[in-house]
Amino acid sequence: MMSFGALSGYLLVSALLLAIGLVGFLVRRNLIVMFLCTELMFQGVAIAFIAMGKYLFDYSGQVMVIFVLTVAAAEAALALALVVLLHRQSETLDADSFGELHE
Amino acid sequence: MDLFLPYIACLIFSLALFVALRPARLQVKAVFIVIGVAAAGWLLGLVIGSLSAFSSASQGVFFIIFSLCAIAAALRMVTHGKPVYSALYFVLVVLATAGLFLLLEAEFMAFALVIVYAGAILITYMFVLMLSNQAADPDQPNTQPAYDRLPREPAAAVGVGFLLLCLVSGTVIGGGSALPENRTTWAEWSTLEHLEKQFKESVLKLDSEFAWPPEILENGKIIHLEGDEAFIVSSNGQTLVLPDEIMPRNTQMVGWSLVNDFPVSLELAGVILLMAMFGAAIIARRAIEMNEQEKNEVFGVEHKRHES
Numbered sequence: 001m002m003s004f005g006a007l008s009g010y011l012l013v014s015a016l017l018l019a020i021g022l023v024g025f026l027v028r029r030n031l032i033v034m035f036l037c038t039e040l041m042f043q044g045v046a047i048a049f050i051a052m053g054k055y056l057f058d059y060s061g062q063v064m065v066i067f068v069l070t071v072a073a074a075e076a077a078l079a080l081a082l083v084v085l086l087h088r089q090s091e092t093l094d095a096d097s098f099g100e101l102h103e
Numbered sequence: 104m105d106l107f108l109p110y111i112a113c114l115i116f117s118l119a120l121f122v123a124l125r126p127a128r129l130q131v132k133a134v135f136i137v138i139g140v141a142a143a144g145w146l147l148g149l150v151i152g153s154l155s156a157f158s159s160a161s162q163g164v165f166f167i168i169f170s171l172c173a174i175a176a177a178l179r180m181v182t183h184g185k186p187v188y189s190a191l192y193f194v195l196v197v198l199a200t201a202g203l204f205l206l207l208e209a210e211f212m213a214f215a216l217v218i219v220y221a222g223a224i225l226i227t228y229m230f231v232l233m234l235s236n237q238a239a240d241p242d243q244p245n246t247q248p249a250y251d252r253l254p255r256e257p258a259a260a261v262g263v264g265f266l267l268l269c270l271v272s273g274t275v276i277g278g279g280s281a282l283p284e285n286r287t288t289w290a291e292w293s294t295l296e297h298l299e300k301q302f303k304e305s306v307l308k309l310d311s312e313f314a315w316p317p318e319i320l321e322n323g324k325i326i327h328l329e330g331d332e333a334f335i336v337s338s339n340g341q342t343l344v345l346p347d348e349i350m351p352r353n354t355q356m357v358g359w360s361l362v363n364d365f366p367v368s369l370e371l372a373g374v375i376l377l378m379a380m381f382g383a384a385i386i387a388r389r390a391i392e393m394n395e396q397e398k399n400e401v402f403g404v405e406h407k408r409h410e411s
Contacts, residue, residue, distance in 0.1 A: 003157070006158075008151065012147055012150050012271070013147070013174070016174050016177075017177055019268045019271075020177040024180070026260035027254040028254070029251070029254075030250055030251050032186055037180075047204075050207050054207045059360040067372055074376055080227055082386060
């Protein structure tokens with residue numbers, strides 16, 4: 001049995017992780033760290049899913065986290081491939097330096 | 104006044120995060136991260152109320168430990184100047200989150216998270232970091248390039264984070280009491296009906312003289328539910344009360360829900376992973392420039408065969 005107080009604790013932790021990830025994504029200039037911050041936001045969402053699933057006695061919450069993991073893995077693979085490509089072209093990881101990408 | 108306390112905690116947290124984001128010495132940053140974690144702990148205390156909200160006191164203590172660990176590591180990750188350390192602190196966040204999942208009785212997801220995140224995704228990040236790591240000045244290998252030292256618009260970003268935090272903590276404190284609180288077990292029991300072999304084995308272990316198979320009700324179910332009790336009736340009128348221990352465990356339930364409720368999504372997830380693999384291989388491949396002679400050296404055998 002999970003009380004509402006415990007649930008709101010879990011939801012607040014998830015919100016804190018999401019907020020920290022969002023701030024990090026906006027603040028950091030390093031492309032790789034920016035993608036790490038999106039992974040941090042995924043963590044926050046996963047906690048919310050599982051806590052709500054526990055509270056509502058529904059296992060779909062955990063299944064959703066499996067899909068979140070899948071999307072995170074796919075995103076990491078594609079994003080890091082792009083980062084490697086960009087780094088090969090301009091020898092920097094600064095997100096601002098890619099403002100003038102064109103053909 | 105009590106109404107504003109959570110927002111004050113949010114404000115302290117955001118201010119500490121803002122100061123910690125600015126370039127400073129490690130000790131100064133550490134002090135403000137401690138302040139931020141303390142504010143987060145205060146906010147958690149305000150929202151939860153007391154440890155009696157948890158089913159046992161030890162669970163509450165572990166929740167506090169794991170959540171503060173996760174928040175501290177996340178703050179450290181966002182404010183650290185070196186990307187490799189950021190990635191390592193993210194591993195700590197993942198481990199603390201896995202601890203929270205264990206508290207929520209989601210064992211399968213806890214271990215899957217550690218294996219997939221800490222074991223696979225973070226290793227990929229580390230590989231790319233190692234591939235592209237460089238010092239700003241070759242003479243001073245310990246300095247970081249400017250884009251790692253200087254934040255971009257920290258005030259605006261922390262403002263957005265503060266608003267998000269205020270919104271969520273206000274919502275969490277305000278409502279939600281209308282949600283169900285009674286434990287329902289019909290999902291577990293109806294899954295057990297589908298897991299025929301396990302059902303039979305556990306029933307025969309409880310009572311080896313039970314006449315299998317049990318009777319099927321008018322609504323197509325096998326297990327009767329009355330109040331808190333679940334029981335089955337055999338063809339010769341024998342009844343057997345099912346104890347909670349033979350309910351399917353969390354991992355079984357997640358697997359059942361995955362293949363029974365979301366089959367199309369499961370297939371789509373597989374396709375997404377496959378396309379990501381192809382995409383990564385195609386994007387990151389390197390075109391090799393070769394002149395005629397080199398081509399002959401590499402593909403020489405083929406060419407000769409064509410000529411003859």
